[in-house]
Structure formats: structure tokens, C-alpha cells
Amino acid sequence: MSSPDPLAERLARVVGPAHVLLDSDLRASYETDWTRRYHGNSRFVVRPADTAEVAEVMRLCAEAGAPVVPQGGNTGLVGGGVPRGGEVVVSLQRLTSLEPVDSTAGEVTVGAGVTLAQLQEHVLAAGFGFGVDIASRDSATIGGMIATNAGGIRVLRHGPMRAQLVGIEAVRAGGTVIRRLPGLTKDNTGYDLPGLLAGSEGTLALVTRARLRLIPLLAARATALLAFDSVAGALAVLARVRAIPSLEAVEIFFREGVELVARHAGLPLPFAKAYPTYLLVECTARNDPMPDLAAALDGAKFLDSALTSGRQQRDALWAYRERHTESINAEGIPHKLDVALPLARLEEFAGNVRGRLAASVPEARPILFGHVADGNLHVNVLGLEPDDDRATDVILRYVAELGGSISAEHGVGIAKTRWLHLTRSPEDIATMRALKQALDPAGILNPGVIFG
Ligand code: 2HG
């Protein structure tokens, strides 16, 4: 029998023995990421129930000099939420408080462990919606989404998680609690700590609660799936729909992805034949936005189209986009390169990236899709060993060459640390390091993430 872990014993007195997971079977699901590409053993997993327990856990971990990996729903795609080896995993999934919706302010305060779907359901009952939506809504937690500044399909209208944050509560490395939850829309009193913690990937503090801005519930939808023979054609339609006031999503995907989704999900192809490029456009409003969408598309050039205001048909069209991730995962362990391009260079990138990759890594199988209105493409690469970085290198260098970003909405995690310098200057990295040093001088919060 292994000797007892003194830190685990101390933490068990804080959270209860049932919430310190020492057994390898119980730890397993916390130690591997969703893609199976990233995994490592934890020292143990601790599951505090509220902010006070998180603070005490962090105080004791800091005292013991124990590195910590914070984890929400474990839906991250850059390896930032799973242990690299020997860290304590602090799961925030039990922080599930849902306070009543403040209808006057159009805001709500929720715990970090609330899933996006739970938040959506909670605010819907009060007649509100939430500005961010992502396909992993049933598992992704609000705390994790803040920590990664998650984006998703509505960013063009409402912005990413950072734009929804009115206030935050977080626990620093030594157990200090930072709390800014009064829900003041205007509050220019010093540094914007909520904005700083959004996208900090668990390296500066652990998010425990958040005060979130809500949006009006817009139940009427109009959705169009359009087919093109080129990215240029799709971008021409993006230019036409961009000014529709009710525009909420413009997503792009390609033949390679549609055929894969159809095969994996057992769906027919969306049109009688497969086309090189697809655009999914959605508008939402109080009243049917179809006339506006149809007017913007009148005279536009596309090869095929399906338009609907119906809920079921809408879900059927979205399946071709939203089921990309799971279909790719079913084929193998992907390398996930979430990148952003200036829209003026997106056509060039999408047109050349497959050729560039084929020239230097012929066995790589790229599948592209993404949030085209944000210039955000998800380049997924199959066919490589998990530790084979050649495709990553080719693609991220090309993105940098075109003036893009190596991480659009998934973060740097541990996946992209080696390429951080491509799109951040030495001065910029030094400033980020200074912030990290100030907030976590002992370096126990998610070590290795962002900076390597
Ligand atoms: C999406 O847009 C997510 O569906 C996941 O950001 C992207 O699987 C991916 O690469």
C-alpha cells in the first residue's frame, strides 16, 4: 500500500474525503483531455464545493508548494486543463450556484461549475439569452469558458466570454479571494481584473463565480446553408450579409468536413452533390428575420441553397457544422490548430494551406472549418502521431506570415507555447510574464501553460 499523501489528508479535512480522488480509476477522466491527445497523471483530484473551500485548498497547496491544474468541464482543446505530471487537479465542477436572474440589470451571477447549457436554460426561463454559444454547451463550464475566453458561433454579434463579463470572483494562488460582483456596467476604478482573468487559462487565478451580461431572447431564426465553388464566393456573400442587423452566425466548412460528418453521423449530404465550400448563415430576431436574410441573398451568387425558419430543419443544417469535432475525433487523434486570419488574407490561407502542408508533411490530412466572420479557422489535422509537431509548425508559421494569430478562441495551453513568439513580441511576452510573476510568484498555477 502506498504511504498516505499528507496534502491529500489536509485537503480531505476541507472538502470531505469523498472529494479527494486518489484512486487511479476515479482520477482517469480528469487526466485525459477530450481529444485524447493530452494526458498525464495527477497527484490527486480535489473537488471543492464553494469559494471558501477553493480558497482553503489553494492556501494549503501553496503552503505545500504543490502545483495546481484548474479544471472545469474538461472540454479544452489545447491541453491546458489536464495534468502534465504530478499536479493537483482542482475541479471546479461542484460550484454550481445559479442566482436568480436580475431582470432590471439583465445580468446573472453563477458559479464556475455551471455548464453553458444550464446557464442557457436558467436565463431562458426569465426571458433572456446568453451571448456566447459553443457546440460543447452540455459539458463546458462557465469558469472554464472565462478562463479560455471562449468564443463560438455568436462572437460576431455579442463578442467572446470577456465581453459578457460584468464581474468576477476568483481565488489567487495563496488563497486570497478577489471579488467584484456588484454588477456595475460602468466601473472604471483601476485595472479591469475580470477582463485580465478572461483568457488567462488558469495561470493567474481560479475563477469561482461570475456576473454575466444577458441578451434579449430572440426566438425567431432564419438559417441558410449555401454552397460555393470557392472561398472567394463565400466571402462575397459574407460581405452582403454582414450588415443585416439580426445577423448572428456565419460559419464556413468544406467538402472534406461535410463528407466526414455525413459518413460518421449517418446523414445524407446536404445537397444532391458535394461542393467545395459551404457557408452557414443565421439571423435571429424577435420577428421572423427571413425577409432580411432573403433580401441580402437576392442576386448573390451560390451554387445551391437551403433556407429555413423551422427549428428542426435548422438543427439539421447546423448538424453539418456542429458535428465536425466529434466526427474528426472518431477518425483519430487530431492536432487542433485554432487560428485567426485577417479577412483580407483568409482566402489565400484557405487556398494554400493544404498544399503547403502536403509539400512538407504528406501524410497529414487537414480538415478546415470555422467562424468565418471572425476570420477564425479551425485547422484540424489527422494522420499524425500526437507528438509530431511538423504540421503545427508549417501552419502556425503560415498564419503568422499572413498577419494572423496562432490562437483565436481556444487559448495557447501547452499545445502552442513553442510558437507564442510568432505572434507576440518579446516586449509583449515579458509584460505577460511580469503579470504572471506578480499574481503567482511561486508559479504553482497551471505551470507550463502559455509560456512553456
Ligand atoms: C467549434 O467551433 C469549436 O466547433 C471546436 O471551437 C473546434 O474542434 C475544433 O477544432
Ligand code: ZN
Ligand atoms: Zn470554434
